[in-house]
Amino acid sequence: MKKRHLMAGLGALMVMGGCTPSSQVDNVAGQASVYEDPSSSGRVQGVGIESQDVVAMTDEMMRDMLSNRILAARDVPPRIIIDNEYFRNESSSIINTNLLTDRLRVELNRAANGRMVFVGRHFADMVEKERELKRDGAVDGGTIRRTQATAGGDYRLGGRIASLDAMDRNSQTRSRYHQVTFEMIDLELGTIVWSGSYEMKKASQDNVLYR
Incomplete structure (x- = not known):
């Protein structure tokens, strides 16, 4: 009888104190995420190419292209391909070059307002599949x-x-x-119709890891 009362008392104490196996897990909250302006230097800085550099250089290249008469002042808007197929990273910095070419293409397409036509060559496979379906009669012609x-x-x-x-x-x-x-190439003559460059130099004592 005393044994049953002792076991019952221990069970009540465990329930009241939350002493279940799951309560032993250390669930201390970490530091909350902080939103940062991608066009300004963040808390983590190194000598590599960072978000503010991507924003600054693509904005500068976009403005320069829009002022080029060959690209932005033709009676018939030229067809332009902007992707990373021929954009090489030969530096010691790790960066996905799509960050540069995608942002440049999107912002330039918005700002050009019809003065340039952009060919989505990186979507060529998607286009060819749809064209094949239409011509085979599997779908209507759109x-x-x-x-x-x-x-x-x-x-x-x-x-x-x-x-x-x-x-x-x-x-x-x-x-x-x-x-x-950055250089824009005439796809018939192979001539360079526009060039732009962006330079920067950084120094740091911190060893920041870029991925």
Whole structure:
């Protein structure tokens, strides 16, 4: 009898104190996420290419292209291809070049307001599959005209990212100079109809990991 009362008392104490196996898990909350302005320097900074650099250089290239008469002042808007197919990263920085070409294309397309036509060559496979379905009669023809072929480009973006590194072993300070080159190529003649470049140099003692 005493044994039953003792077990019941222990069970009540466990329920009241929350002493169940799951309550032993350490569930201390971490630091909450903080939103940062991508066009300004954030809390984590290094010598690589960061969000504020992507925003600054694509904005500058966009404005420069819009002031180029060959690209933005033709009676018939030119067809332009902007993707990362011919945009090379030859620097010591890790960066997805799509961050540059995608933002440049999207912002330029919005700002050009019809003065340029952008060919989505990176979506060519999607377009060809749909065209094949239409011509085989598997789906209807849609609401726009049929064409003999998909749109060809007049100009295409090329470029590269290069860098030069220096290290002060005494202070453990790392310095990196970046040169980012953008060029628009005539797809018939191979001539360069527009060029732009962006330069920056950073120094830091912190070893920031870029992924």
